[in-house]
Amino acid sequence: MPQSSFVGKGGIFLVAKFFSAAFFSNALITEFAIVGGFLIATTGICLLKLREIKTLNLLPALLVPIVFFLVKMVI
Numbered sequence: 226m227p228q229s230s231f232v233g234k235g236g237i238f239l240v241a242k243f244f245s246a247a248f249f250s251n252a253l254i255t256e257f258a259i260v261g262g263f264l265i266a267t268t269g270i271c272l273l274k275l276r277e278i279k280t281l282n283l284l285p286a287l288l289v290p291i292v293f294f295l296v297k298m299v300i
Contacts, residue, residue, distance in 0.1 A: 256290035 264286070267278045 250294070253290055253294050256293070257287070260286050260290065 264280060264283055267280050267283060270276055271278050271280060
């Protein structure tokens with residue numbers, strides 16, 4: 226059983242390595258950092274009870290940079 230786990234995790238690693246080389250550019254990582262920082266800031270505002278912001282509703286914003294860069298690669 227441990228061998229199948231090794232093969233599965235190794236496959237995930239190889240797929241991630243392939244995508245990281247071709248897709249995850251510095252610009253995409255910067256966009257993720259911007260969106261992540263905004264999500265952290267909204268969570269802090271909510272924790273300080275300054276304003277009620279539903280941070281979970283903002284999570285789909287993490288898909289925006291991915292879609293943008295996929296479209297940018299195709300065009």
